[in-house]
Amino acid sequence: MRIIGGEHGGRKINPPGKMPHTRPTTDIAKEGLFNIIQNNLDITALHTLDLFGGTGSISYELQSRGAVESTIVEKDTAMYEFIKKTAATLKLENFNVVKMDVFKFIEQCTSKFDFIFAGPPYALGTIDELPKLIAEKQLLKPGGWFVLEHTPRNEYKDYPLYVTERNYGTTIFSIFVNKEETAG
Numbered sequence: 001m002r003i004i005g006g007e008h009g010g011r012k013i014n015p016p017g018k019m020p021h022t023r024p025t026t027d028i029a030k031e032g033l034f035n036i037i038q039n040n041l042d043i044t045a046l047h048t049l050d051l052f053g054g055t056g057s058i059s060y061e062l063q064s065r066g067a068v069e070s071t072i073v074e075k076d077t078a079m080y081e082f083i084k085k086t087a088a089t090l091k092l093e094n095f096n097v098v099k100m101d102v103f104k105f106i107e108q109c110t111s112k113f114d115f116i117f118a119g120p121p122y123a124l125g126t127i128d129e130l131p132k133l134i135a136e137k138q139l140l141k142p143g144g145w146f147v148l149e150h151t152p153r154n155e156y157k158d159y160p161l162y163v164t165e166r167n168y169g170t171t172i173f174s175i176f177v178n179k180e181e182t183a184g
Helices: 027-040 057-064 077-089 102-108 129-136
Strands: 047-051 069-073 095-098 113-118 140-150 162-168 171-177
Touching (some): 027 057, 027 140, 027 162, 027 171, 057 069, 077 095, 102 129, 129 140
Parallel strands (some): 047 113
Antiparallel strands (some): 140 171
16 A cells, blocks of 8 residues: 655555455545545645544545645554554644544534545445435535545435545545535
């Protein structure tokens, strides 16, 4: 696994050998996702939230490209420790790692974010609740994006805030945008 762009671009990250519940986003899908993000958002102005952090790959990429602040939520102890260790190695600042169940985190979260990414386990039975909860709990700032990684068997075109999707074979990114106008 590697960081593709930004300050730490090209840097290899070696996650623990056995990661039974993680499925890191492929480099091709990640490159595609970051091309979309960079063409539409100013990463250097983003407060980000990474749900189901896994190896931390997406958050490292956001931080490497200058995100203001990143929060990453991961409940698995081994992966949580790995993310904390990697963040320290990379000397990431404003990088908050939360060890908690994602749905509990969403339920009690009072912050709003410019960019939220969720790469849940593909077998997660409650994946379809994520876009609804993000909208209901109003976790996106005006103009904020929520990107949900999923397989072709999930469909979100009729969900609140849905805008478009990008397909990378077995990986699809559905993009939801809070179209409220920003004040000022």
